[in-house]
Amino acid sequence: MKFFLIAGEPSGDQLGAALMAGLRMLVPDVRFTGIGGPLMQAEGMESLFPMDELSLMGIWEVLPKYRHLKRRIAETAEAVLAEAPDALITIDSPDFCLRVAHAARAKAPGLRTIHYVAPSVWAWRPGRAKKMAPVIDHVLAILPFEPPYMEAAGMSCDFVGHPVATAQVGGPDQAGLFRAAHGIDADAPVVLCLPGSRKSEVERLAGRFDEALMRLRDRVPEIRVVLPTVPGVAHMVRDMARRWPTTPIVIEEAEEKQAAFAAADLALAASGTVSLELAANRIPMVIGYDMAPLSRMIVGLLLRTDTVTLVNLVSETRAVPEFLGHDCQPGPLAEALQSVLEDMAIRKAQLDAMDLTMDRLGKGGEAPGLRAARSVLRAVTEPRSR
Numbered sequence: 001m002k003f004f005l006i007a008g009e010p011s012g013d014q015l016g017a018a019l020m021a022g023l024r025m026l027v028p029d030v031r032f033t034g035i036g037g038p039l040m041q042a043e044g045m046e047s048l049f050p051m052d053e054l055s056l057m058g059i060w061e062v063l064p065k066y067r068h069l070k071r072r073i074a075e076t077a078e079a080v081l082a083e084a085p086d087a088l089i090t091i092d093s094p095d096f097c098l099r100v101a102h103a104a105r106a107k108a109p110g111l112r113t114i115h116y117v118a119p120s121v122w123a124w125r126p127g128r129a130k131k132m133a134p135v136i137d138h139v140l141a142i143l144p145f146e147p148p149y150m151e152a153a154g155m156s157c158d159f160v161g162h163p164v165a166t167a168q169v170g171g172p173d174q175a176g177l178f179r180a181a182h183g184i185d186a187d188a189p190v191v192l193c194l195p196g197s198r199k200s201e202v203e204r205l206a207g208r209f210d211e212a213l214m215r216l217r218d219r220v221p222e223i224r225v226v227l228p229t230v231p232g233v234a235h236m237v238r239d240m241a242r243r244w245p246t247t248p249i250v251i252e253e254a255e256e257k258q259a260a261f262a263a264a265d266l267a268l269a270a271s272g273t274v275s276l277e278l279a280a281n282r283i284p285m286v287i288g289y290d291m292a293p294l295s296r297m298i299v300g301l302l303l304r305t306d307t308v309t310l311v312n313l314v315s316e317t318r319a320v321p322e323f324l325g326h327d328c329q330p331g332p333l334a335e336a337l338q339s340v341l342e343d344m345a346i347r348k349a350q351l352d353a354m355d356l357t358m359d360r361l362g363k364g365g366e367a368p369g370l371r372a373a374r375s376v377l378r379a380v381t382e383p384r385s386r
Helices: 010-026 039-042 057-082 094-107 128-132 149-150 172-182 199-219 231-242 256-263 274-280 294-301 310-315 330-342 345-358 370-380
Strands: 002-007 031-035 086-093 112-114 138-141 157-158 190-194 224-228 250-253 266-270 287-288 322-324
Touching: 002 010, 002 057, 002 094, 010 039, 010 086, 010 370, 031 057, 057 094, 086 094, 086 370, 094 112, 094 128, 112 370, 128 149, 138 149, 138 345, 138 370, 149 157, 149 330, 157 370, 172 256, 190 199, 190 256, 199 266, 199 287, 199 330, 224 231, 224 256, 231 250, 250 256, 266 274, 266 330, 274 287, 274 310, 274 345, 287 330, 310 345, 322 330, 330 345
Parallel strands: 002 031, 002 086, 086 112, 112 138, 138 157, 190 224, 190 266, 224 250, 266 287, 287 322
Antiparallel strands: none
């Protein structure tokens, strides 16, 4: 059995690697080809080209790369056809992945197609599910309320759990070692700064986030700021850190990141999956996000919900404060950070919402990668319904 997988960003690389491990557990001689990052490559994939070429978000960010991405779509579709896999599995990154699926299905109508991570039709662009249905047979959903949206559009869909709910988190010993290694007093608040994993996000948010945290430091001088980052934007984050009067701690290694999360008391983060990672570690947070002006205007017109923070959505609360678009400014961010740090009622409301979120995402159940693998095998062995 063989599968062609495509992931376009670090979160997709994590999902893909876990799915590959699950498939190998169920089908030991399975083979993989496609596009992925270091985690998927460690599971045995040789990537067709570097995954970070696809780590773009927003219309303004994509336009300058359009011709190149169009060539990559054609190249990838041809690779799928040449491989003739049991299924094409596309992971998030719908602007690229669904175009590949469309191009491949145009020449091979019998190709099985599976998409991992349902599009956020509950948030904006509800028509995406209907547009996706002609080229996707089956969807692996990571949020529990998503399957009905996909099924209504004509695709089969399984909720397979979110990997963050079963991921290992650090404990008090790691937190203590982290504080000791960096000379942080036991009672000094540790604040995480997480301006995103995409270059465009860091470029847009870094200045606002560091200004907000410097304002917070003026009010709470004893705070220590930690900047966890990923390889693709590490150089940008380090440049950001150099501007600070008091240099924050920049970390890249996964083990040290886990320890930093265990030690943290508060976080300022870009909107996205990281809010769930913070929730798994029970770190109260403030969320900020912005896009290029054109992207912001279009999303603002289409947005169908009053929050985009996943903890708020899954828990059906509004416990996590968020500042989006024009509202993502240093002053309001700093004030919210101070409130979340110092107001015990606000902190408790967030912690309760986080615990509920993790329960609903599958905490204590079978690993999502294995659940996803079982769903994939059912999808490729059962007769197609259309």
